[in-house]
Structures are given as C-alpha cells and as structure tokens.
Amino acid sequence: MTLREKITAKIEGLIPKGTDVSLSVPENDTQGHYSTNVAFKLAKQKGVSPMEEAEKLASKLLESASPKTVAKRLFGQAELFERVEAVTPGFLNMWLSQNALASELQIILKEKKNYGIVKSKKKKKIQVEYISANPTGPLTLANGRGGFFGDALSNILEAAGNAVEREYYVNDTGNQILTFGKSIIASLGIIPTEEEFYKGEYVREWAKKNKSFVLKHKNNPMEIGKRAAKDFLRGTRNTIEKGAHIKFDRYTSEDRNIHKKGYVKKALAVFKKGGRVYEQDGAVWLRTKDFGDDKDRVLVKQGGEPTYFLADAGHYLETKERKFDAKINILGPDHYGYVARIQAVAKIFGLDSRVIVTQTIRLVSDGKETKMSKRKGKFITFEELISEVGRDAARFFFLMTTPESHMDFDLKLAKERSQKNPVFYIQYALVRALSILKKSKIKTSAKASLDALQTDVDTKLIRELARFPEVIADSAKDYKIHPITKYASELAKAFHNFYEKERVAGEAKNIAQARAVLVSASIIVFQNLFKILGISAPKKM
RNA sequence: GCCCCUGUAGCACAAUGGAUCGUGCAGGGCUCUUCUAAGGCCUUGAUGUAGGUUCGAUUCCUACCGGGGGCACCA
Numbered sequence: 001m002t003l004r005e006k007i008t009a010k011i012e013g014l015i016p017k018g019t020d021v022s023l024s025v026p027e028n029d030t031q032g033h034y035s036t037n038v039a040f041k042l043a044k045q046k047g048v049s050p051m052e053e054a055e056k057l058a059s060k061l062l063e064s065a066s067p068k069t070v071a072k073r074l075f076g077q078a079e080l081f082e083r084v085e086a087v088t089p090g091f092l093n094m095w096l097s098q099n100a101l102a103s104e105l106q107i108i109l110k111e112k113k114n115y116g117i118v119k120s121k122k123k124k125k126i127q128v129e130y131i132s133a134n135p136t137g138p139l140t141l142a143n144g145r146g147g148f149f150g151d152a153l154s155n156i157l158e159a160a161g162n163a164v165e166r167e168y169y170v171n172d173t174g175n176q177i178l179t180f181g182k183s184i185i186a187s188l189g190i191i192p193t194e195e196e197f198y199k200g201e202y203v204r205e206w207a208k209k210n211k212s213f214v215l216k217h218k219n220n221p222m223e224i225g226k227r228a229a230k231d232f233l234r235g236t237r238n239t240i241e242k243g244a245h246i247k248f249d250r251y252t253s254e255d256r257n258i259h260k261k262g263y264v265k266k267a268l269a270v271f272k273k274g275g276r277v278y279e280q281d282g283a284v285w286l287r288t289k290d291f292g293d294d295k296d297r298v299l300v301k302q303g304g305e306p307t308y309f310l311a312d313a314g315h316y317l318e319t320k321e322r323k324f325d326a327k328i329n330i331l332g333p334d335h336y337g338y339v340a341r342i343q344a345v346a347k348i349f350g351l352d353s354r355v356i357v358t359q360t361i362r363l364v365s366d367g368k369e370t371k372m373s374k375r376k377g378k379f380i381t382f383e384e385l386i387s388e389v390g391r392d393a394a395r396f397f398f399l400m401t402t403p404e405s406h407m408d409f410d411l412k413l414a415k416e417r418s419q420k421n422p423v424f425y426i427q428y429a430l431v432r433a434l435s436i437l438k439k440s441k442i443k444t445s446a447k448a449s450l451d452a453l454q455t456d457v458d459t460k461l462i463r464e465l466a467r468f469p470e471v472i473a474d475s476a477k478d479y480k481i482h483p484i485t486k487y488a489s490e491l492a493k494a495f496h497n498f499y500e501k502e503r504v505a506g507e508a509k510n511i512a513q514a515r516a517v518l519v520s521a522s523i524i525v526f527q528n529l530f531k532i533l534g535i536s537a538p539k540k541m
Numbered sequence: 542g543c544c545c546c547u548g549u550a551g552c553a554c555a556a557u558g559g560a561u562c563g564u565g566c567a568g569g570g571c572u573c574u575u576c577u578a579a580g581g582c583c584u585u586g587a588u589g590u591a592g593g594u595u596c597g598a599u600u601c602c603u604a605c606c607g608g609g610g611g612c613a614c615c616a
Contacts, residue, residue, distance in 0.1 A: 301614040439576045
C-alpha cells in the first residue's frame, strides 16, 4: 500500500461512499505533503461551504488517528499524520509524521527491485505494437519516438502487473515491397523511375552492393524487394536493439505469420459471416462507417487482391486468437487516417484496442524547417541521432514530451545540448549515492533506527522516494511516460540537495546509519526507475 | 472543404478543473580544504485574441488568428 493509498483510505472512511478522493502533491511544502480538494465536492453535495467541510474533516482525521495512537505506539508505530490543516477556500492539507515516512524506507529496503511493482493476481495479457516501420529504408526520428515510447510503456504496463508482448509488425510483402524492388532496379538505370519510387541514397547504395543479384532478377522486382527488405530489417533490428536498447518479443511477419497462416481469408470470412461487407464497383467493402469511420473501406480490390487493410485485419484477428486481452498500437501521425478503420476491426473481433498516435517531429535547422521525406531520402535517421547524441540522451529527450506534442528538433542543437541533457543529472545522482556508500563504508542495516532522519532535506528525499509507486501507477493508468521523466528529475534534485546539505560519513553513528538506509533506498529507487525508463544505471561518471 | 493534434519565457518542454503557471537550456550573480562542482544557492523572463461556463480555467465550450498532420481499390 502506498502512502497515498493509506491516506485515501483514511479519508474515505470518514465521508459518504462514492465521493472521489483525489490527492495531489503540492509543490510548496507550506501546502502540505499531500493535499485534497475533496471538501469542495462534499460541500457541493450538501450545499454548505467548502471551508466548513474542510475544517470538519481536518478535526475528524486527527481524532480518528488518536484513539489508536497509544496502541500503535506500543508496537513501535505512530499515526499517519503530524499535522492536518484546513485552508481557505477549502483545501485540506496534510503533513505525514516522521514515522510514517521512515517506515516507507523499510518497505523499499525490503522489496528492493520489486518496489513500485504491482503483484497482480489476474494478469492481463497485453500486446503492445510499436515502430512497425516498413522495411524499405532506415528508421526515421518519428519511428524512434514511437519506439522509445512503446518500449517504456511496455515496461510500465509490466510494472503495473500485466503480461506484455512487445510486437514489431513487418510489412514484408505486397505493393510497397514491389515498388521498393522496382525502385532498386530503376536506381541502376535499368528501368525508368516513377513518381512513387523510393529515391533515397540508401536505395542506390543497396543496388550497387547487390548489383549481380539485381541484374539476375531484374524481371522479378518482388524478389528483389523482399531480399532488400530482409537486409534493411536486419539493419533496423540492429539499430533498435543494440543501438537504442528497444526490446521486442516478436517480429511478426505479414507474409509468414498472417498471409501464409490464412488469417487474411479468415478475417474476411468473419466479416462476411457477420454481414459487415458488401460489393460495389467490383470491390469488397467493409462497413466501417457503422463504427464511426468517415467512409467504408475496401477489403478486396477490383482485381481480387486483398488490401493492406485486410491484411492488418488478419493481424488483429491473429492477436485476438492468440488470447490477448488487449492491444495497444502506437502509430505515427501519417497513419492518423487509419485509426477509425482499425478500431472498427478490433470492435468486430471483440478485441480491447487502443491506438496512440504520436505527433510529428518537425525537423529544423538554424530555425528553418527542413522537410523530412523518406521516399526522397531527405531525413535524419534514428541511427544518426543515437550515434550523435547517445542513446540515453536521445531516449530521455523523447520521453520527456507527451506523444501528442509537436516537437521541433534541431540536430545541431541536440548535439550541443546532449552534454547538458537532464538524463546525466539524474544518472549523476545515482553515481553520487553509490559513491557515498562506497566511501563511508557503513553497512546498511534494515534494522537501523531511522529516528535520526529529522532534517527537512532528509524528509524531502524520503517523500520523493515514496512517490515512486504512485507515479508508476498513474502512468500505467494514463498510458503516459513523461510524468516519470519529470519525477526522475525531481527525485534527482532532492538527492543532489541531500548530498550537498547533509552528510553520512563523519556523522554520529545513529545519524550515519539512518542516512545509509536513506541512501540505499535511493539507490534502489533510482535503479528501478532507470529500468522502467530504459536508461542505463552507471556506477561512475 | 471536412477530421485530428497544437499555440505557455529567447529556445525546448510540463501543469487529474485548484492555491503564487513549473522544469531544463540560454542570460545575470554567488559557491569546491569536506562522501565526484556533470553539483548547490540566488536572479531576469510566459498562458495567441475575444467571449462563455465555474467558488475557481493553461485546462471545458464558442468564434477568430497562427502551426503540424490526415482525408486512395498506398500503408
């Protein structure tokens, strides 16, 4: 039970059932360690003044604590609050007791790497799909953004007690691969180029490197496209896994896992059986309008060929049949138009589905916009970003923002700023913590008395540590990552402040031992935090 | 034209309908005899415009003015 849950439970016990109690952590300590606006809600229900309600609640909270206090003290525990105050116009501010805070440290020491992790009895099986870039070239920054987001989101959902599969869906067949193959042939001047061909430098490079293969199969562009796609996917996997430390459990092949396993036909059969399709102009359409889409969508083209959309439907059916409770799909902004139709499909299959659309990254250079285009080959690749600014800096930089923010990105500035990236500030805090324990040579004992942790700086650090499970829980609920990066900065700030203001080595024994516990707990939380964010936990810098 | 996202300080970003709008970078000033100064402390500076709802609006609603993206039998 987190501190927040303990407080919430206490308040809920004093008010009518069904009233939502929400707690906030004020930035200013004079407004309490935790604060609630529940008095406003109660006042509205009863038609009285919020201040009156807040005052009543404040005295009740203190009363409810006191009868048990004596008994609790006998067992070495004290009450939750040190102080509760009602403040105009009706806020209820609460300060935790030193004992309540200190006991949280013992929990951290006991749970170690499980601190902040929810042990769920009924795990939900969730598939998270991200990146899924076409294997027709290098990864873009937008791919990278989605990749970092998906990776961290998967970590968070796992921490919240779910079983997560991280999936990369590879479109390794169909029209795009055909076009890709043709583009390669055209890049050698064998056939004339066309508007929709891929024209990046990487296309020509691959063609040159594989010239004999291209010449041999110049009448079979699909073959060439598939071969090139395989090569690019290998490069992509290398960038993602080794370069960016983005993990995947499964690379699902559209060709092998979906088409060849019959899921495309199966999906169509389900649609037909459910009366969701009709024929028009020689094509087969799905009634996605029934589910809020702008228009109905084609499943089978005039020539009898399935659309990508139908293949994607097959993919969703596969996910459903593999017994997932939910699927989260993280798409780039260029796929926005796709959301309504794929959600329609999910609904038809009865798959709990959520689509998160990340917004564009606008590439700027010296204040001017540079257009990114994969087909024209004008873009900064994800790989370049990682090698220029480093993986931890790149990851943190992207995770700091909400997915729906439109970022302006300047590689030159990013390089300049990579040295000043907040991620180093946070990692440095861990390094300092490790250093303290190493230099002071004090053994951390879980049984050490923590009464000596009395200064505001000590208390502030404990409070930040105790927020960790709360932040993780909130993020999992909202599918948001950036609050965690913000929390990481705040925790690091509290630690650096502690480092400057208080000492461990050289203090009286009881203080040194208590602070050693505090430092150990900090190390545990930093390490758990870094694991979830996917950044490295350095031992020295 | 229709749909989605978005407008906060010089820059990049935060803010479950809550209190004096936060953080980093940049700018100005202080700070290493002490567990790593990649640190600490102080400081300058912002909600696109006009209405509305509310005890309370950066947040919700309307209009306007900007920015990005999407509107294929491509994905």
